[in-house]
Amino acid sequence: MNSLYIHIPFCIQKCLYCDFTSFANKEYLYSDYTNALIKELIQKAPLCHNEVIQTIFLGGGTPTILPICFLQKIMDTIFQYYTVSNNAEITIEANPGTLSSTVLSALYTMGFCRISIGLQSWQNELLQKLGRIHNRTTFLKNYDNARKAGFKNINIDIMFSLPEQTYSQWQQTLYSILYLQPEHISAYSLIIEEGTPFYHFYEQNKLLLPEEQTDRAMYHLTQELLAQYGYHQYEISNFCKQGYESRHNKVYWQTKQYLGFGLGAHSYYKNKRFHNTYNIQKYIQSKGNANLLTEDIEHLTTAQLQSEFMFMGLRMTKGISEYTFQKRFGVSIDSVYGKQLSLLTEQKLLQKKKQRYYLTNRGIDLSNTVFCAFI
Numbered sequence: 001m002n003s004l005y006i007h008i009p010f011c012i013q014k015c016l017y018c019d020f021t022s023f024a025n026k027e028y029l030y031s032d033y034t035n036a037l038i039k040e041l042i043q044k045a046p047l048c049h050n051e052v053i054q055t056i057f058l059g060g061g062t063p064t065i066l067p068i069c070f071l072q073k074i075m076d077t078i079f080q081y082y083t084v085s086n087n088a089e090i091t092i093e094a095n096p097g098t099l100s101s102t103v104l105s106a107l108y109t110m111g112f113c114r115i116s117i118g119l120q121s122w123q124n125e126l127l128q129k130l131g132r133i134h135n136r137t138t139f140l141k142n143y144d145n146a147r148k149a150g151f152k153n154i155n156i157d158i159m160f161s162l163p164e165q166t167y168s169q170w171q172q173t174l175y176s177i178l179y180l181q182p183e184h185i186s187a188y189s190l191i192i193e194e195g196t197p198f199y200h201f202y203e204q205n206k207l208l209l210p211e212e213q214t215d216r217a218m219y220h221l222t223q224e225l226l227a228q229y230g231y232h233q234y235e236i237s238n239f240c241k242q243g244y245e246s247r248h249n250k251v252y253w254q255t256k257q258y259l260g261f262g263l264g265a266h267s268y269y270k271n272k273r274f275h276n277t278y279n280i281q282k283y284i285q286s287k288g289n290a291n292l293l294t295e296d297i298e299h300l301t302t303a304q305l306q307s308e309f310m311f312m313g314l315r316m317t318k319g320i321s322e323y324t325f326q327k328r329f330g331v332s333i334d335s336v337y338g339k340q341l342s343l344l345t346e347q348k349l350l351q352k353k354k355q356r357y358y359l360t361n362r363g364i365d366l367s368n369t370v371f372c373a374f375i
């Protein structure tokens with residue numbers, strides 16, 4: 001178990017498409033929440049005894065909304081109670097509008113070596129429609145400050161298939177961030193999640209989304225342009241310069257173990273999946289006591305583990321290896337999924353090379369169909 005995820009569930013304002021566990025206007029809880037989180041980190045530390053932590057990800061929400069002294073306390077606790085590798089990948093998620101040069105320098109000094117900035121779109125009018133708090137000038141200032149603070153590994157998050165977004169707006173977003181040369185780019189198609197204001201607008205036919213054909217054209221443009229500019233696609237939605245794949249995200253796709261801390265944080269540990277309570281009062285009151293805050297413990301069967309291995313692993317462009325499957329489960333991949341693999345290969349959704357199966361370009365476009373075959 002070499003990976004830790006830490007959740008900070010606070011944002012300045014809630015974006016209209018967001019269904020993440022995050023709240024606006026809860027400044028009065030920052031201190032209590034940080035104290036509970038620190039207690040949880042301390043109480044769970046024995047689970048990582050004798051382990052060297054290789055990746056840490058502070059996500060949210062907007063972790064950079066917390067006062068620096070609270071973030072410092074969290075990091076100090078991790079370094080005190082866990083053995084962290086000298087070259088660990090330590091990422092913080094950040095949103096433009098929360099990143100002054102003082103904050104960025106402090107983050108870099110406290111050990112973060114990677115920052116993931118949520119730009120989402122280059123056009124201010126689209127940012128406004130999404131309910132984002134920033135505009136592109138703020139983003140550019142923040143990006144520049146991040147470089148000045150010392151960050152040599154920056155991810156930019158962008159989204160396509162936004163309401164009323166045109167192909168050329170997306171093209172402009174891509175060219176604009178390519179000019180900045182971040183080390184990593186995550187490009188996701190907007191998903192309308194139930195319970196969000198966007199879902200409500202969508203149900204009332206008030207959300208003008210690009211057609212499926214435009215969505216695919218935007219995605220293909222992303223693949224082509226980023227490849228042209230030297231970015232390697234290593235996952236359906238993730239691209240990077242040589243050597244900058246997100247080590248933390250690969251832990252999820254390779255179905256390796258990780259521990260989650262904080263409100264609603266998920267963990268995968270010793271073949272069990274579980275998560276912390278989504279109730280913030282309960283989380284704070286439980287003071288890090290796992291017996292009080294852990295919910296929905298699921299012991300995964302071998303069939304579930306094999307299924308996850310397939311549909312998570314196939315998200316990566318290098319796919320899954322027959323050898324790793326055999327080593328992990330003690331049976332051949334063909335004996336479990338032979339029928340599905342040959343059918344999907346026949347349909348040109350999967351390809352096999354050097355004992356590995358991976359999605360074809362057509363398979364990437366129809367990835368949900370492929371994944372369903374293994375569920």
Ligand code: SF4
Pocket residue numbers: 010011013014015018019020022060061062095118
């Ligand atoms: S900043 Fe991120 S986590 Fe916060 S509301 Fe917006 S999308 Fe959700």
